[in-house]
Amino acid sequence: MHGFANPTRFLKLARWLTPLLFGSGLLIAVVALAWGFFVVPPDRLMGDTVRILFIHVPAAWLGMGGWAAIAIASLMQLVWRHPLASIAARGVAVPGAAFTAICLLTGSIWARPTWGTWWVWDGRLTSFLVLLFLYFAYIALAGASERDGASSRIPAIFGLVGAINVPIINRSVVWWNSLHQPPSITIGKSAIDPVFLWPLLAAMLGFSLLFGGIVLARMRALLANIQAEARLRRKALEA
Amino acid sequence: MREALDQWTFVLAAYAIGVVGTLAVAGWSWLAMRRAEARRDRIKRR
Numbered sequence: 057m058h059g060f061a062n063p064t065r066f067l068k069l070a071r072w073l074t075p076l077l078f079g080s081g082l083l084i085a086v087v088a089l090a091w092g093f094f095v096v097p098p099d100r101l102m103g104d105t106v107r108i109l110f111i112h113v114p115a116a117w118l119g120m121g122g123w124a125a126i127a128i129a130s131l132m133q134l135v136w137r138h139p140l141a142s143i144a145a146r147g148v149a150v151p152g153a154a155f156t157a158i159c160l161l162t163g164s165i166w167a168r169p170t171w172g173t174w175w176v177w178d179g180r181l182t183s184f185l186v187l188l189f190l191y192f193a194y195i196a197l198a199g200a201s202e203r204d205g206a207s208s209r210i211p212a213i214f215g216l217v218g219a220i221n222v223p224i225i226n227r228s229v230v231w232w233n234s235l236h237q238p239p240s241i242t243i244g245k246s247a248i249d250p251v252f253l254w255p256l257l258a259a260m261l262g263f264s265l266l267f268g269g270i271v272l273a274r275m276r277a278l279l280a281n282i283q284a285e286a287r288l289r290r291k292a293l294e295a
Numbered sequence: 296m297r298e299a300l301d302q303w304t305f306v307l308a309a310y311a312i313g314v315v316g317t318l319a320v321a322g323w324s325w326l327a328m329r330r331a332e333a334r335r336d337r338i339k340r341r
Contacts, residue, residue: 074328078321078325082321085317089310089313089314093306093310103302104302104303104306105302105305105306107306107309107310108305108306108309108310111309111310111312111313111314112309112313115313150320150324151320151324154316154317154319154320155316155317157316158312158313158316158317161309161312162309162312162313165305165308165309165312166305166309168300168305169300169302169305263317266317266321269321270320270321270324273324273325273327273328274324274327274328276328276331276332277324277327277328277330277331277332278331280328280331280332280334280335281331281334281335283335284331284334284335284338287335287338287339288338291338291341
């Protein structure tokens with residue numbers, strides 16, 4: 057991990073890894089979604105709406121995983137002052153927010169035919185909405201610190217503090233009464249029938265690879281902008 | 296009386312949001328990367 061904190065080494069790796077992650081992620085996600093849409097049979101209770109699972113769950117996983125990645129990168133920035141850590145955290149923020157929004161929207165669409173309502177203010181839904189607002193606040197903070205030349209430690213501290221919400225989201229359906237179902241997949245155990253589980257795992261893999269490609273692309277863009285600005289400043293000083 | 300809901304309308308709406316949202320953030324990120332790296336290389340050559 058420490059070895060890849062060097063921007064030159066990172067760029068060398070990211071140049072071939074970015075298209076690979078984009079290509080493989082897109083391919084696997086398309087196959088998994090087609091599998092879920094055309095092949096999987098309707099569920100005994102939820103009927104055809106069970107197909108929303110293959111979009112909703114990967115989006116939820118990436119929304120929460122995205123913030124966990126921001127927290128780890130923020131910790132690395134604060135403790136080891138890795139030059140790439142804040143860039144990694146900023147690279148995760150926008151796709152993390154996008155997948156959190158996708159999760160909330162698809163969840164609301166799924167809730168209407170199964171629960172009879174678009175939204176309930178229960179622990180799971182509310183804590184996930186809080187996650188979306190945390191992403192918006194992080195993006196605004198990181199943007200402001202870059203624009204105004206302020207310390208990048210402020211968004212890093214915010215990234216760490218915001219991580220408190222991730223276990224709250226995870227345990228919310230256990231701690232409080234909710235219309236949302238309890239966890240169906242835990243380590244080594246699944247309550248989901250294999251006919252739904254395999255396309256779900258494929259969708260999670262595909263979307264995760266694509267998420268990795270998006271994060272690398274955003275990190276490369278941020279690095280290129282920093283390098284361009286540094287070169288322009290050097291040229292202005294020489295002139 | 297319960298209203299009849301066409302489940303496929305909800306499935307299609309969820310897939311449309313998921314696919315369009317994912318492609319939008321992926322395409323935007325890819326284009327931003329290409330544009331930023333092209334600008335950096337242009338400045339380097341100057």
